Amino acid sequence: MNGTERFAAVLTEAAEVDARLSDPAFLVRGAREDIHALLDQAVSPAARLAAAVYRLSNQDPRRDASPHGRRDLLALAAARFGDRDLSRRISDVPVEGGPDVRWVVDWATGSSGELHRADRPLHTLTGHTGKVAAVAATVLGGRAVAVTGSTDRTVRIWDLVTRRQVGAPLTGHTSGITAVATCLVDGRTVAVTGGQDKTVQVWDLADGRRIGEPLTGHSGAVCAVATAMV
Structure with missing residues (x-):
């Protein structure tokens, strides 16, 4: 599978999660473990909002209520985020063994909840x-x-x-990379990297290949890279 095919597969999986x-x-009715497994994978604005609504409803001390209780908490959380349409659609979900919803949330006051803490990254990319x-x-x-x-x-x-x-790692430097910049060259998105191996290298980000030979001349590690039009 090439880089384009991998990228398409990632997008398809993300669309299914959303x-x-x-x-x-x-x-409302899904297993909690199934929902929790998908929350951090939300991509689209609608899915990210739904994930935030679910997290906020889970902060309520009544979160272990019956399914129809969960429906009410979700509807309330959606209203606190200002999405009245989502709140009503949640309220319309039928729950087996529970009464039909007797009320809908038209608006709610109070904080919309803490989406993430300032002392903790929203997402961590590892590899x-x-x-x-x-x-x-x-x-x-x-x-x-990001490069x-x-x-x-x-x-x-x-x-x-x-x-x-996206794609496989780009390899070519013989020691650690200490600087990265990006720019457009002849319509191509490229990265320019500098390393402790005293070289500067240019990469086509679309196909993951190095453009030309490494640029040499420095007698020490390349610690900073910038691009400009001359």
């Missing part, structure tokens, strides 16, 4: 086996990506929406 989380019936020494961001194929360089001598590309690595 579809499940965006289904109010799944939030490097050494210290990440340089990071740059760009757009690749219409999607926001990272590490002391493990690899450059990696990360889709910031799916939070998955």
Whole structure:
């Protein structure tokens, strides 16, 4: 499977996760372990909102209530986020053995909940086996990506929406990578990397290949890289 095929597979899996989380019936009647397994994988705005609504409802001390109680807590949480349509769609989900909903939330006051703590990263991308020494961001194929360089001598590309690595690591440096920059060259999105091996290397991020030979001349580690039009 090449990089394009892997990228397509990641997008397909992400779409399936988003579809499940965006289904109010799944939030109300789904097994808690199944829902929790998908929360951190939400990508689309609707799915991320649904995940946040579920997390907020789980902060309620009554979270272990019956399924129809869970439905009410979810509807309340959705209203606290300001999404009245989602709140009503949650309230409309039938629950076996429980009464039909007797009320709907039209609006709610109070905090919408803490989506993430300032002292804890929202998401952690893992894969490097050494210290990440340089990071740059760009757009690749219409999607926001991060490009990272590490002391493990690899450059990696990360889709910031799916939070998955794109393609295989880019290898070529013979020692740790200490600097990364991105730019457009002849319409191609490229990364420019500098390393402790005293070289600068240029990479086509679309196909993961190095462009040309390493640029040499420095007599010490390359600690910083920038790009410009001349």
